[in-house]
Amino acid sequence: xxxxxxxxxxxxxxxxxxxxxxxxxxxxxxxxxxxxxxxxxxxxxxxxxxxxxxxxxxxxxxxxxx
Amino acid sequence: xxxxxxxxxxxxxxxxxxxxxxxxxxxxxxxxxxxxxxxxxxxxxxxxxxxxxxxxxxxxxxxxxxxxxxxxxxxxxxxxxxxxxxxxxxxxxxxxxxxxxxxxxxxxxxxxxxxxxxxxxxxxxxxxxxxxxxxxxxxxxxxxxxxxxxxxxxxxxxxxxxxxxxxxxxxxxxxxxxxxxxxxxxxxxxxxxxxxxxxxxxxxxxxx
Numbered sequence: 001x002x003x004x005x006x007x008x009x010x011x012x013x014x015x016x017x018x019x020x021x022x023x024x025x026x027x028x029x030x031x032x033x034x035x036x037x038x039x040x041x042x043x044x045x046x047x048x049x050x051x052x053x054x055x056x057x058x059x060x061x062x063x064x065x066x
Numbered sequence: 067x068x069x070x071x072x073x074x075x076x077x078x079x080x081x082x083x084x085x086x087x088x089x090x091x092x093x094x095x096x097x098x099x100x101x102x103x104x105x106x107x108x109x110x111x112x113x114x115x116x117x118x119x120x121x122x123x124x125x126x127x128x129x130x131x132x133x134x135x136x137x138x139x140x141x142x143x144x145x146x147x148x149x150x151x152x153x154x155x156x157x158x159x160x161x162x163x164x165x166x167x168x169x170x171x172x173x174x175x176x177x178x179x180x181x182x183x184x185x186x187x188x189x190x191x192x193x194x195x196x197x198x199x200x201x202x203x204x205x206x207x208x209x210x211x212x213x214x215x216x217x218x219x220x221x222x223x224x225x226x227x228x229x230x231x232x233x234x235x236x237x238x239x240x241x242x243x244x245x246x247x248x249x250x251x252x253x254x255x256x257x258x259x260x261x262x263x264x265x266x267x268x269x270x271x272x273x274x
Contacts (some may be wrong), residue, residue, distance in 0.1 A: 003180055004179060016249065
């Protein structure tokens, strides 16, 4: 049984390298029963998008207010 | 001569010739580049190069991208160039401070490696709505700044500057597995900080 620490590590690694079939399997089983890790996974996408938006898109409206 | 160029460029791009706008943009770029490069002189260089590059190629600005997004995309390339150049000069930083902060993870996970009850991720709702709120970006920046410097730098090299894993390893003197450990920790920490400071505190933010 994969721990949450290991599951989050695999989800982070999945953004860097293709996971092995065995890793995908144990991860799939883990997130199917663990709400916390399932949220962690989708939040990694949010962090990525936030980082992409961080510089360019932010503060547009505050600038108009100046 | 300058006027004829101005007539050719997109109305948005004309902001680049507006001193006050340029000043504000420059400050934001400088703050951002300093966060990435960790050295104010290098940051200053990258910003100068990016602004010069933007002015030179102003005619190619299509107006499809917001001006600021476009200028920051140029800055991003300049930052990547700086990283690569320093690596060629053998100035790539070596990770000397410990990458290993075990305490960190034990604050999040119990001895069996499961989330502590109060550290378990909560639902974040609609991130697109969140991104529209200026206050969120203040929190996001605070959380980035709150990461250990190396973690923040490596996370941004990967997620913002879009350097490849190999490039980052070479620049930072890391093995691939080191890099994965650093990114895992940065993501755990950043996620936790944003959740605590924004998503759990959102009701309080709304009251302000």
